[in-house]
Amino acid sequence: MEIIHVSAECYPVAKAGGLGDVVGALPKYQCKAGHFAKVVMPMYRTKFLYNNEWVVDYKGHAYLGEYHFEFTIIKEKTNKLGFDLYLVDINGLLDREKIYGYGDDPQRFIAFQIAVLTWFSSWQHQPDVIHVHDYHAGLIPFMMKNCFVFRKLAFVKTVLTIHNAQYQGNIGWDKYHYLPAFDDFKWGDLDWKNDINPLASAIKCAWKVTTVSQSYMNELRYKSNGLEALFEYEKGKCQGILNGIDNEVWNPATDPYLDYNFTVKGVAAGKKKNKKKICEEYGLDETLPLFVFIGRLVGEKAADILPGAFKNVLYHQHGKACYMVLGSGEKNVENELFNITSDNKGYYNTYIGYDEALSHKLYAAADFLLMPSRVEPCGLNQMYAMRYGTVPVVRSTGGLIDTVTDMGNWEGFGIRFNNATVDDIAHSIWRAIEVYKSKPQMDAMRKRMMQIDHSWESMVEAYTNVY
Numbered sequence: 001m002e003i004i005h006v007s008a009e010c011y012p013v014a015k016a017g018g019l020g021d022v023v024g025a026l027p028k029y030q031c032k033a034g035h036f037a038k039v040v041m042p043m044y045r046t047k048f049l050y051n052n053e054w055v056v057d058y059k060g061h062a063y064l065g066e067y068h069f070e071f072t073i074i075k076e077k078t079n080k081l082g083f084d085l086y087l088v089d090i091n092g093l094l095d096r097e098k099i100y101g102y103g104d105d106p107q108r109f110i111a112f113q114i115a116v117l118t119w120f121s122s123w124q125h126q127p128d129v130i131h132v133h134d135y136h137a138g139l140i141p142f143m144m145k146n147c148f149v150f151r152k153l154a155f156v157k158t159v160l161t162i163h164n165a166q167y168q169g170n171i172g173w174d175k176y177h178y179l180p181a182f183d184d185f186k187w188g189d190l191d192w193k194n195d196i197n198p199l200a201s202a203i204k205c206a207w208k209v210t211t212v213s214q215s216y217m218n219e220l221r222y223k224s225n226g227l228e229a230l231f232e233y234e235k236g237k238c239q240g241i242l243n244g245i246d247n248e249v250w251n252p253a254t255d256p257y258l259d260y261n262f263t264v265k266g267v268a269a270g271k272k273k274n275k276k277k278i279c280e281e282y283g284l285d286e287t288l289p290l291f292v293f294i295g296r297l298v299g300e301k302a303a304d305i306l307p308g309a310f311k312n313v314l315y316h317q318h319g320k321a322c323y324m325v326l327g328s329g330e331k332n333v334e335n336e337l338f339n340i341t342s343d344n345k346g347y348y349n350t351y352i353g354y355d356e357a358l359s360h361k362l363y364a365a366a367d368f369l370l371m372p373s374r375v376e377p378c379g380l381n382q383m384y385a386m387r388y389g390t391v392p393v394v395r396s397t398g399g400l401i402d403t404v405t406d407m408g409n410w411e412g413f414g415i416r417f418n419n420a421t422v423d424d425i426a427h428s429i430w431r432a433i434e435v436y437k438s439k440p441q442m443d444a445m446r447k448r449m450m451q452i453d454h455s456w457e458s459m460v461e462a463y464t465n466v467y
């Protein structure tokens, strides 16, 4: 099958979170399975753009409301990622340093989607599936079905994958003229609660809808930031498919970011060396269990309660563990997390910012990974952690339920708790510190986790069945 993924992120071209990881990996493994998968994304000003060679594939023009724009589709020359990668260059709109966070993001992503469909419409043939990811590509199914200029694409199958239903991309109806003309009576396909809602529109218009774990799919019907009734209504075409991880990128035996590579057999010694290095660098006590948090510092990740939780354990469990935070996001949380550093030298440190290399080093060095998420559609961190022999300490929600079994259960390999509260986090950390005292138990858990198969190879077929 020819499958075209349309996304705002794709690792290693541009990544803000797990969406990038998934779109950078799934197509590669689809190609390995014999499909012809491709990725189309905006051309941002990223390192990857400057460090690779490109050929122009198509030049076109289109309208965003009254605004006429020209665009260019460029293709990476060498199939470096294991699939064909196309970038959409729209001068002045997409070619910026960051992926998101600009006042004109709605215009940017709508123009991107219009350019993509204008390009598809110029093809002699039609792809088998257009697979859109999250709300940034969410207007595509509607436009394919209903916009006159894209009529040619009206019967091409579309699949929406929801990586995060918190972000829906709502815009006011005053902006509806950004879209190419469509039959007025189809407005209901765009609307949700008196806004144009790209995610809701994609749920209505895509032929199939998937989300990144079964438990999250179940949760969406009673907690999805206002879309509950829609998920209930559309449940017949919705399905949960757990994300995989790219075992070629995330392999402690070969990971080029690590100072010391290791395998299942040598996990205890390997992790010890990596931990020593990190602890030296960040002034932490290497003889104590090391907890890390890696992620976006936002409410969904319960980042707002992390400062309180760390203060609590640094006080009540003083000298029994150390902690390291790698993250960026809400400024007040960043500041609060950073401010704890000075009073807790030797036991706590932060790196506020985004650092891919450091994340790999931390998965390898840590004993425990903390994920108190309020909402976690799938979560990749816990799977990376497990692959690197790090015990996940997670809140029971979404994909964390589907991937982590509490150590209290038969052959369990992680720690789960129910509430995103300081008390539950502190209690779980206490449990972790206790289990850390038993070297054989830690070793057994590490080995068990590292051998769990979360590879994309095993998930590709589930998508093929959806298509």
Ligand code: ADP
Pocket (backbone or CB within 6 Å): 016, 017, 018, 019, 021, 294, 295, 296, 326, 327, 328, 353, 354, 355, 356, 359, 378, 379, 380, 381, 382
């Ligand atoms: P989400 O997509 O909701 O942020 P996931 O667990 O699916 O959560 O994926 C997060 C991805 O982003 C992982 O690859 C994680 O290592 C990475 N990541 C998050 N924050 C940072 C950071 N500050 N520095 C480096 N990598 C980060």
Ligand code: GLC
Pocket (backbone or CB within 6 Å): 017, 018, 019, 022, 163, 164, 212, 243, 376, 377, 378, 379, 380, 399
């Ligand atoms: C989202 C979710 C995360 C998921 C990722 C990849 O950003 O928050 O849980 O793992 O997408 O699907």
